[in-house]
Amino acid sequence: MKRRKSIWIVTMSTLLPAILFTSGRISTAAAQAPSTGVVMLPPSSIRNDAESGLLNTNLQIKDEFSAGSEGFQPNPAIVGPPVRGLFYQTPASLACNYDLVAKLPGCNPNLVTLNPSGGGKAIAIVDAYDYVNAFADLQNFSTQFGLAAISSTSFQVVYAPKGGNTPGSCVGSATKPPSGAGNGWDLEAALDTQYAHAMAPAATLYLVEAQSNSILDLFCAVTTASQLVQVWAGGGQVSMSWGGGEFSSETSFDSVFTTPKVVYFASSGDSSGVSYPSASPNVVSVGGTSLSTDPSTGNFISENIWQATGGGLSRYEATPSYQSGIGLITNSGKRGTPDVAADANPSTGVWVFNSTLVGAPAWFVVGGTSVASPVWAGIVNAAGSIYGSSNAELFELYNYDDATHAVINGSCGPYDQYVTNGRYNFCTGLGSPRGYSGK
Numbered sequence: 001m002k003r004r005k006s007i008w009i010v011t012m013s014t015l016l017p018a019i020l021f022t023s024g025r026i027s028t029a030a031a032q033a034p035s036t037g038v039v040m041l042p043p044s045s046i047r048n049d050a051e052s053g054l055l056n057t058n059l060q061i062k063d064e065f066s067a068g069s070e071g072f073q074p075n076p077a078i079v080g081p082p083v084r085g086l087f088y089q090t091p092a093s094l095a096c097n098y099d100l101v102a103k104l105p106g107c108n109p110n111l112v113t114l115n116p117s118g119g120g121k122a123i124a125i126v127d128a129y130d131y132v133n134a135f136a137d138l139q140n141f142s143t144q145f146g147l148a149a150i151s152s153t154s155f156q157v158v159y160a161p162k163g164g165n166t167p168g169s170c171v172g173s174a175t176k177p178p179s180g181a182g183n184g185w186d187l188e189a190a191l192d193t194q195y196a197h198a199m200a201p202a203a204t205l206y207l208v209e210a211q212s213n214s215i216l217d218l219f220c221a222v223t224t225a226s227q228l229v230q231v232w233a234g235g236g237q238v239s240m241s242w243g244g245g246e247f248s249s250e251t252s253f254d255s256v257f258t259t260p261k262v263v264y265f266a267s268s269g270d271s272s273g274v275s276y277p278s279a280s281p282n283v284v285s286v287g288g289t290s291l292s293t294d295p296s297t298g299n300f301i302s303e304n305i306w307q308a309t310g311g312g313l314s315r316y317e318a319t320p321s322y323q324s325g326i327g328l329i330t331n332s333g334k335r336g337t338p339d340v341a342a343d344a345n346p347s348t349g350v351w352v353f354n355s356t357l358v359g360a361p362a363w364f365v366v367g368g369t370s371v372a373s374p375v376w377a378g379i380v381n382a383a384g385s386i387y388g389s390s391n392a393e394l395f396e397l398y399n400y401d402d403a404t405h406a407v408i409n410g411s412c413g414p415y416d417q418y419v420t421n422g423r424y425n426f427c428t429g430l431g432s433p434r435g436y437s438g439k
Contacts (some may be wrong), residue, residue: 001312002297003192005046006255008261009402010403012030013236014224018111018392019034020165023212023375028051032193036042038062038063039060039061039063039346039347039367040060040061040062040063040193041060041061042057042059042060042061042092042183042184042187042357043058043184043185044056044057044059044128044180044183044184044185044187044188044213044429045057045058045060045184045270045368047244047245047271048059048244048245050438051203051214052244053214054213054214054215055128055214055215055218055242055243055244056242056243056244056246057185057188057241057242057269057300057367057368057370058117058182058241058242058243058269058270058275058310058369058370059184059187059188059191059241059270059345059366059367059368059370059371060270060346060351060367060368061187061364061365061366062186062346062347062364062365062366065171067176069179069439072402077348079335080144080351080353080363081109081110081144081351081363081375082109082110084110085108085109086365087108087109087293087294087295087298088109088349088350088351088365089109089213089291089343089348089349089350089351090109090112090145090350090351091115091145091147091168091198091199092109092112092113092114092115092145092347093107093108093109093112094198094199094291094342094343094350094375095112095114095116095199096112096114097300097343098342098379098405098432098433098434098435099113099290099433099434099435100116100199100379100382100425100433100435101114101115101116101437102114102174104317105299105347106297106298106300107298107299107300108293108297108298108299108300109293109298109431110298111298113135113146114202115145115147115176116147116198116199116200116201116378116379116382117201117202118201118381118382118383118384118436119199119201119202119203119320119378119382120198120200120202120203120381120382120384121203121204121233121235121236121372121381121386122203122204122205122228122233122235122236122237122376123196123200123203123204123205123206123229123230123236123238123239123381124205124206124207124208124225124226124228124237124238124239125189125192125196125205125206125207125208125225125238125239125374125379126194126208126210126218126221126222126225126230126238126239126240126241127180127185127189127192127201127207127208127209127210128177128180128185128209128210128211128212128213128217128218128221128242129175129178129179129180129183129186129209129210129212129213130176130177130178130179130180130209130354131180131181131185131186131189131190131207131209131418132179132181132186132356133354133355133356134157134189134190134193134207135150135152135155135157135184136188136355136377137190137194137353137354137355137356137433138150138155138190138193138194138197140353140361141190141194141197141198141352141353142194142197142201144353147197147198147201148197148202148434149199149385149413150197150205153204154204154205155193155197155204155205155206155207156204156206156207156342157206157207157208157209158207158208158209158224158225159175159176159177159208159209159226160177160208160209160210160217160221160223160224161221161224168226170407177209178211178212180356181356181357181359182356182358182359183380184355184356184357185213186302186356187354187357187364187366188241188242188370189207189209190352190353191241191350191352191366191370191371191374192207192239192241192359192370192373192374193205193207193351193374195350195371195374195378196239196374196375196377196378196381197353197378197379198378199374199375199377199378199379199381199382199422200377200378200379200381200382202382203236203378203381203382204232204233204236206225206228208225208228209332211223213242214390214391215244215253215348217254217433218240218242218336219256221278222238222240222256222257222264223256223259225238225260226259226262226319227240227363229259229262230259230260230261231260232259234261234315234386235261235262235386236261236263236381236386237262237263237264237378237380237381238257238262238263238264238265238267238377239266239373239374239376239377240264240266240267240283240373241266241267241370241374242266242267242279242370243266243267243268243269243275243276243277243278244275245273245274245275245276245428246274246275246276246279246314246315246316247276247314247316249281250280250316250317251316251317251379251404252276253276253277253280254280254281254282254317255282256277256281257276257277257283257390258282259284260388260389261387261388262389262390262392263278263284263377263380263386263387263389263390263392263393264271264277264280264282264284265283265284265286265373265376265377265380266280266283266284266285266286266373267283267286267310267369267370267372268286268287268288268309268310268311268337268341268369269309269310269311269369270288270310270344270368271308271310271367272308272310272312272404272413272414273310273311273312274310274311274312274313274314274315274337275310275337278310278338279314279316279317279335279337279347280317281312281317281318281320281335281391282389282390282391282395283390284339284340284376284380284390284394284397285302285311285338285339285340285429286338286339286340286341286342286369286372286373286376286428286429287309287310287311287337287369287427287428287429288306288308288310288341288342288343288344288345288367288369288371288372288428289303289304289305289306289309289341289342289343289344289345289372289407289428289432290302290303290304290305290306290343290344290345290347290348290410291303291343291345291348292348293348295430298419302409303343303405303407303409303432304407304409304410305407305409305410305411305412305419305425305427305428306341306344306345306410307407307410307411307412307413307427308345309338309341309427309428310337310338310343310369311336311337311338311361311415311425311426311427311429312337312414312426313334313336313337313426314334314335314336314337315330315334316348317331317334317335318333318334318335319332319334319335319336319394320335320391321336321391322391322394322395322397322398322399323336323398324424325398325399326398326424328418328424329424336426336429337426337429338426338427338428338429339394339397339398339429339430340370340376340404340428340430340431340433341372341374341407341427341428341429341431342371342372342375342399342432342433343365343367343371343372343375343432344368344370344371344372345367346365346366347366347367348367348370349365349366349368350365350366350367350371351363351364351365351366351370352364352365352366358395364438365424374435376433377435379436379439380393380439382436383436383437383439384436385439393439396428396438396439397430397438397439398430400437400438401438402429402434402435402437402438403430403434403436403437403438403439404430404432404433404438405431405432405433405434405435406428406430406431407427407431407432408428409423410414412425412426412427412428413427
């Protein structure tokens with residue numbers, strides 16, 4: 001065996017109604033004089049406990065373009081990123097920082113253009129409600145960053161049907177879910193589909209839409225996603241950027257994530273503590289880092305722990321065998337989260353295109369562990385090793401030294417005492433992606 005070693009959303013405006021976005025253009029004033037960058041939560045990211053039966057997204061929006069109440073008139077010369085003076089991450093800069101392409105010094109988001117090119121079989125994104133412009137927005141995003149074009153066969157939106165062999169209600173089965181425009185789930189779906197596609201542009205991509213953000217509807221949609229990935233594509237990944245607090249009966253749902261030839265990823269949450277389904281031993285739990293750049297030059301400085309990331313010891317899930325080599329987990333007898341991590345700090349977030357949240361086409365800067373889950377799902381897909389289960393994938397990650405970059409700088413909140421371990425911590429797990437090996 002080889003030795004080893006996951007959102008917040010930043011929008012272009014905190015005062016969304018006061019800002020004018022047309023055809024994805026950003027104002028000249030915003031580009032020249034960015035604001036202090038207030039972070040906001042969409043309604044979908046207001047935390048729910050799973051006991052309530054409702055789950056939430058893990059994203060926040062960074063206001064980078066507000067300037068009082070007058071708003072900005074769009075400049076036809078500026079059509080989306082790059083934006084002078086702003087160095088938020090792009091598909092190419094993530095690929096550069098995570099060793100997925102030939103590395104250029106600095107990995108400057110406004111200069112690097114080499115995108116990942118791999119991928120195969122399928123990735124299924126599971127979100128709630130209907131994202132009505134999913135196809136067009138992914139097309140625009142791909143064009144902006146020079147990614148492989150999508151087609152009606154390479155990207156499909158699927159409504160979760162009733163049935164399957166796991167718990168679920170899927171009320172209104174085989175019907176279009178209610179629109180999620182403007183509540184945050186539409187921006188979540190934009191983020192998830194765009195960055196899964198960015199990391200694995202050759203993979204078939206499914207957006208599976210649940211009828212609501214209830215735990216039963218979302219898990220029913222996971223079953224639909226699993227069947228698509230297994231039966232129609234012969235294997236792949238399912239990404240879930242949502243969750244809620246742990247609950248006493250959660251182990252009864254762990255079987256939802258056991259479809260053969262499917263590896264499941266889930267965000268670990270955007271606040272201290274453990275989230276479900278991230279806590280399931282049958283899921284790759286993905287936490288958050290801060291991928292910092294020089295504010296003057298845009299060059300990479302360091303990758304640090306993102307203090308707000310979720311993580312810790314589960315109250316209900318026992319230590320899985322793939323974590324047996326980590327003493328601090330083994331001694332507790334409980335499953336530790338996260339397993340891995342990726343950029344999630346909204347202040348070092350990623351560009352996302354969406355045309356429904358504010359009722360007009362707009363570019364957003366998004367962060368939170370909702371970024372990290374689809375990024376990891378895409379990278380693992382492009383690595384080309386379709387494992388039979390999440391457990392098999394996790395065994396590989398925990399036993400391959402060069403699979404990840406250890407991220408141990410910065411504050412880990414209540415878990416600071418574990419950061420010096422150097423092998424694993426409760427904020428970034430084993431660390432961020434390092435190329436395709438060991439995945």
